[in-house]
Amino acid sequence: LGHDIHFLDKKIALLEAGPRKEYDHMPDSYSNRVSSISPGSATLLRSCGAWDHVCSLRLKAFRRMQVWDACSEAMIVFEKDDLDDMGYIVENDVIMSALTKQLDAVADRVEVFYRSRAVRYTWPLPSHSSDTSPWVQVELADGRRLQTKLLIGADGHNSVVRKEAEIKNIEHQYDQSAVVATLHLSEATDNNVAWQRFLPTGPIALLPLSDTASSLVWSTSHDHASELLSMDEESFVDSINSAFWSNINHSDFIDTAGAMFRSALSFLKPSGTAVRQLPPSVAAVDAGSRAAFPLGVGHATEYVQHRVALIGDAAHRVHPLAGQGVNLGFGDVACLAHHLSAAAFNGSDLGSLQHLLKFETERQRHNVSLIAATDVLKRLYSTTLAPLVLLRTWGLQATNALPPIKVRI
């Protein structure tokens, strides 16, 4: 918003709980918190000038995504026809640094309060004939007071803004945690493929960071997660390799059924089955890079209220299996910025529900289906029951063979 031409006259305050993060060059080791950035999100970052900084720091583009089942041979491969980048794996710190640089460029319009925390919000009363200010009052921990026409809550899935605004949140904690780590591969490779295998305990994903390093995101039960964190490095690496390579979950029945379906498909649609590539094997893990955090799903019943808007995880929380969490958030940003820019150009009061509701409708329509689909996938792949495995095996194989569905995904 700071870079929007219709906002030249406005003042924006950004309350950031963390410290200022700016890097001129990245440290040698990779951070274990990374995100998969979609091309759409990259466009958004490009539009505010941050993408150049990201590129000059560090990122890894991937061209292909292979997703397969642990219980069968079924596999689906995503790649763009024109061999364009499908997405980018970027460390979160890199994105923060790039955004910080761009915020500095508009420091006269955007004031960032680092290491700040809001302790109290005072909402405007709906009746306009009162004597009290019709704006939102925010009191910070250090005693400073701010008042604003629009408060945007981007404070994560435990959003305080959402709670204080009394917006109901439908949430469910998964009985899973995600284990992250920075891994070193056994041998250098092009490493431009993202790998994900659905184990009965949860999906394990390997996201490329460089020719020799990848980032691990392994969603599994809480118990298994703590085991993984506490075991020694060699055992950890062994677990990862066996998760990707072992076939113990296969059953003859499923294998035969799957093979039958596959030959039927290749008969009907010869180009529909792709070559299965083998994921790289892991040699070592970066010391101290192992961490775990609990997973859940959530969706706020409203994204907006008079003078309040929620974006990102504050509005919706999703399982990492689709790598979409941050991209949904970026999508919210692009949409809200678009509507606020138009409202500013119309001279409207920025906190007015009229345009906020347009943002809410647009994003809810988009987000709800994706969140629901991700949740369904998570549940579908959490089982070894033969009928469901068969269903998802055939479903995956069929989806792999049918370009229209793949493109939509």
Add this chain to the structure above:
Amino acid sequence: QLSLCRVTVKRPFSSSHSSVDSKEMKKFQLLAHKWWDEEGEYAALHSMNDIRVPFIRDTLLSMSSNYHLGNPLSGIKILDVGCGGGLLSEPLGRLGASVTGIDPVEDNIRTADQHKSFDPVLAKRIQYKSSSLEEIVEESMETFDVIVASEVVEHVADLETFIKCCSQVLKPEGSLFITTINKTQLSYVLGIVVAEKIMGIVPEGTHEWEKFVPPEELERLLESNGFSVKTVKGMLYNPLSGSWRWMESTSLNYAVHALKAGARPPPPATGTLPQTDIQQPSATAGTAP
């Protein structure tokens, strides 16, 4: 004696004609505190901003060569006649214009003043006055770049006087924007019966069909009083979505943009005499206020 005969050079019209209708004033007085409830009685006027503000903004931008990013209307002096609670004055002020809002109903002005007072930027850019158009003519000759009279002319008692006063306070080549309702069978059915009595989109009794103005008559009055009509566009309200949009037909609501003739008309190619400047004091000047 002298104080009784205030003879001023430029006062061409007697003030025994007022364009303010006292019955109309009473209607609006009752609802003075409801202006800013976006979902209340004035909801349709709030959502009309979505088309009338861009209309005014884009017309003015297309006529000027300076463009201040972030403040597209900065430097422009606008008079909002019949501003009510300031629903249109505020967005114009936010876009950078210096706005003077006038309305004969004092309660409206009070509501408008209070609403703008919370925003330091608007408080400086907008000035409200409880007054009729005639009352400010004397002190505001050729002061404004733009006059906006939105949903007003269907409430005035004497439209021609109103237009003449607009012309007086407007700078040469200034713009006049009017939005109002056409006088057709359709506007009676939809604008009065449905809108007021059935659906309650407009508070009952707000409008009188007799006072609706057909665009042809408005154009005639404008053209014969030194204006040249540049744009006439039809507007349509969708009560289900609560939103307005433009339409071809002017049979219901419509908007007009007219330009006041310049002080020096362009030199005519055939050498004919220029039109009489309407600023000349007429022979009927001299009646006391």
